[in-house]
Amino acid sequence: MVKRSDSRAMSTIVATLLIIMLTIVVIGVLWVVVKNLVSKDIELANIKKEFFAEHLEITSVKVEGNLARLSLKRIGGESHSKDLIYSTEEVVSQEVDIVSIVDLSRSMVTCNGINKACCSTLGGNYISGSPLGNCTGVDVSKENICTETCSGSWVNRLTPAKEANKELINIISTVEGSRIGLVAYSANVIPSSTIGLTDNVEMLNNVIDSWDTDSYTCICCGINRASQILSEQSSDKRIKKIIVMSDGVANYKCTPHRYDSTQAPIDAINSACAANSSLKNLTIYSISFGAEANQATLEAIANCGNGSTLSVLNSEDLVGVYTQVAQEIITTSVIYNRFNYLYVVFHNETTEHVEKVFEIPQNLQVKGYTFNLEGKLEGEIIKIEVYPVILSNSGKEEIGPLFDSWVKK
Known part of the structure; x- marks a missing residue:
């Protein structure tokens, strides 16, 4: 027969073990949460560093009435626009x-660096050069004649x-x-x-x-x-x-x-x-x-x-x-990012207006944008600036250094 004191002792041990196990679970959960937060902060910091180090330039600007057309070219940096953390995508x-x-x-098929006689043999259109010219409009079947007979460069x-x-x-x-x-x-x-x-x-x-x-x-x-x-x-x-x-x-x-x-x-x-x-x-x-x-x-x-x-x-x-x-x-593709977008700032003589751009050009890509500024900014646009922006975990916008600017001459 089990004594009542032994039963109480056993219950105490079980309760203690349960508390210990629960504590371990709670610590484990907290550790995972903290680890994820730290990991996200580190990843955000790394992407922020790389994003702010990229280079975008304004390649063209055209303003017609209330419409402002702007082209941006990305000339450096790694592409993160498709795989950012804190983003969802619907395709x-x-x-x-x-x-x-x-x-x-004719320039789609040419034999370059040859003389006029060789171009005549190829049946092309000769563009004179010094000392040799280019032969355009050559039939694609005549590559061997270009390279072997005429010693030309085939395009x-x-x-x-x-x-x-x-x-x-x-x-x-x-x-x-x-x-x-x-x-x-x-x-x-x-x-x-x-x-x-x-x-x-x-x-x-x-x-x-x-x-x-x-x-x-x-x-x-x-x-x-x-x-x-x-x-x-x-x-x-x-x-x-x-x-x-x-x-x-x-x-x-x-x-x-x-x-x-x-x-x-x-x-x-x-x-x-x-x-x-x-x-x-x-x-x-x-x-x-x-x-x-x-x-x-x-x-x-x-x-x-x-x-x-x-x-x-x-x-x-x-x-x-x-x-x-x-x-x-x-x-x-509709991508909702919590960070990595651009501020395009339009200035007139007295005030400014900001437009957000979420579709960032890929490396070496030129992308055009059209902004309707009716009711947003009156008067002549005299300056346009482009800045990178990252939205932090706390929801605060962090604006990076100026990418490029355009000033009306």
Whole structure:
């Protein structure tokens, strides 16, 4: 028989053990909480340090009435915009109507550093140089003649352009209801190399296979035709995208239609702005292909269409860039970050207004933004500043050093 005193002792021991176990559990939970808080603070501090050390620059500013258009280029730092702590992301595939505009000017296939006689053998257009010139508009089948017979340097941007657009089609076609159109241009739109909106992949690929180089570069021609296709074949409610690719400088203008290397870039920009004004739910991307491409014009084109510009120097990188654009086009990503955004500060003579920007350009990307300042800031804008901002765990905004500024001259 168990004595009452023994029973009480046993109960005391059990109670003590339970208290000890509960204490251990509480300590463990507190340790995990403290550890997580410290870890988050350390990670936040590291990201803050890297973010404030990055470099963004203002590449263009255009103010028209209450609208201010601004382009930013990111030229350094690690990309954290997609994997920040304290963020949530919702990804939704969306139907889209997209027109890909492709430059088929002579510079897409060239044999460089050869004499005029060799260029004649290649059947190209000779551009004189000292001592040797370049031969443009060469057939892609003549690479061996260029490199072996003529000892030239072979440049083929046409084949990567075909491959990149086929990959674009492959990705876009995975979203049911999406349609694609193709516009090829040189001195004008090339009808046989152009097709309106369709979901017929085979038909689109057949058009791409027919592409060949032609003559000059009329970027405004390509944009105007793409705008016409979307206006006639799409609707206001549908998401619309235009991709403009060029490897050179616009040298053919639209009004009147003739060679004019001075006015042609302006016509191209105006065509993009007109398309954006007339079409709802439109975004214009531009791709600068090669070292000779007019980066400033292509950035302005994308800026008018609230899109971004991507630069490609090497032909082997073009498919990857088109893939990146295609994935962005078919996916709506809504990311709610507790930190890492920008302050864009607009100044007039007497006051200032701040706009927050959450979509930060990726490395080496140029991204355009349009701000409607009606009712927010009256009078002439004389200065624009861009600052990095991080929201701390306590909810306090920490503003970093000035990234860049623009002052009206």
